[in-house]
Amino acid sequence: MKKRYLLSPGPTPVPEAALLTMAYPMIHHRTPQFSAIFAEAKEDLKYLFQTKNDxxxxxxxxxxxxxxxVTNLFSPGDHALVVNGGKFGERWGKLCEAYGLKTTWLNVEWGKAVKPKDIEDALNKDKDIKGVFIQGNESSTTVSHPVKEIAEIVKKRDNTLFVVDGITAIGVYDMPMDKWGIDVLITGSQKALMLPPGLAFISLNDKAWKFTETAKLPRFYFDLKKERKNLKDNTTAYTPAASLIIGLKEVLKMMKAEGLPNIFKKNERMARATRKAMTSLGLKLLAPDAPAECATGVFTPEGVDGGKLLKSLRDDFGVTLAGGQDHLKGKILRIAHMGYIDTFDIITAVASIEMGLKKFGHKMEIGKGVAAAQEILLEGY
Ligand SMILES: Cc1ncc(COP(=O)(O)O)c(C=O)c1O
Structure with missing residues (x-):
């Protein structure tokens, strides 16, 4: 019998309390019982997004x-600026192009963050850009983009929206939607929200809702105006993933009890401890200059096949981390530290990497990474 540990940047482990509530007998989604759960979750989501918006x-x-x-805010031929510094930036670009937006790709070297000045220059070059699309954390490269600084630039332009994929940023670090002036903010259930995959969340400010009045792209299932109308009645337009919403109420309650500032502090500490552990082992970080706090990317040393190491960690040791995509496939490990991951999960991840590297013949002093992580993690107690 193997004990398993999940430290991938999504899905992340689900707390026992949420698992238990989701295991209760099914209830119907058009009932006062479900609406009461929905109403609580909807309010607590505002706390998580740090917004007054729905x-x-x-x-x-x-x-x-x-x-x-894309479909609710824009029209075919609208100009879009996409920050492409990894797989998820690339996804914004592909999405915009799929819907006929004239897309400018601002390509950023993998492992680096975009420079706000480059956004400003691109916006000055093309005054017709109606949307700037970015990730808070580009989880494929474990980079954090300077969202706050870019929001300052975009908010000066009445005809441009700032659309932030906060899928591995919300609940990870402080990204206050209203205070920073983010127009559209998105997240998903299987990251810092500690739920199984299957729910997505989106919030629009007044400026963004105005765009929905003129946007001409076709939409049906994802009709945000229709969803907003239903939200007021504590329901959704179509059958929702009801079990996940029941779990959502539970995890949001846990997050509120902990308090966002404490969650952010813990994540920062775990990220710093992971980075220090990896560099203490002589490994090179993927994003040393702008590291994300959702996950740490690290290059596997020369002579060790990253793909084989990852597989052995999962299948022999029971520790699931993530690898790299595209040209980073087989070359990196990504260790998550968000959501229901804590001190001793990080110790487990670091220890397993040390043991895995040793097993694959890498010459190193075992225990050095764990000790470095322990020093930092202890700050929390
Ligand atoms: C930053 C970021 N954006 C987008 C996605 C895509 O989300 P999903 O796989 O839930 O569709 C992910 C998932 O890993 C992500 O980390």
Whole structure:
């Protein structure tokens, strides 16, 4: 019998309290019982997003909310600026192009963050850009983009929306939607929200809702105006992923009890401990200059096949991490530290990497990474 540990940047582990509530017998979604649960979750989502705006609940993975942002806010031929610094930036670009937006790709080297000045220059070059699309954390490269600074630039332009994929940022670090002036903010259930995959969330401010009045792209399932109308009645337009919404109420209650500032502090500490552990082992970080706090990317050392190491960690040791995509496939490990992941999960991840590297013949001092992580993690107690 193997004990399993999940430290991938989504899905993340689900707390026992949420698992238990989701295991109760099914209830109907058009009932006062379900509406009461929905009403509580809807209010607590505003706390999570740090907004006064409605946060809509969609039954889809995060990409569904990304698609809804494009189809509900824009028209064919509208100009879009996409920050492409990894797989999820690329997804924004592909989505915009799929719907006929004239898309400018601002390509950023993988492992680096975009420079706000480059956004400003691109907006000055093309005054018709109606949407700037970015990730808070580009989880494929474990980079954090400077969302706050870019929001400052975009908010000066009445005809441009700032659309942020916060799928691995919301609940990870402080990203106050209203205070920073983010126009559209998105997340998904299987990351810092500690739920199984299947729910996506999107919030629009007044400026963004105005865009929905003129947007001409076709939409049906992801019709945000229709969802907003239903939200007022504590329901959704179509059958929602009801079990997940029941779990959502539970995890939001847990997050509120902990308090966002404490969650952010813990995540920062776990991220710093993970980075220090990896560099103490002599490994190179993927994003040393702008590291995200959702996950840490690290290059596997020369002579060790990252793909084989990852597989052995999962199948022999029982520790699931993530690898790299495209040209980083087989070359990196990604260790998540968000959601229901805590001190001793990080210790487990670091210890397993040390043991895995040793098993694959890498010359190193075992225990050095764990000790470095422990020093930092202890700050929390
Ligand atoms: C930053 C980011 N954006 C978008 C997505 C896509 O979300 P989903 O797989 O839920 O559609 C992910 C998922 O890993 C992500 O990490």
């Amino acid at each position: 946060v809509l609940i969609l039954s889809s993975s995060g990409t569904g909310a990304m698609e809804s942002a």
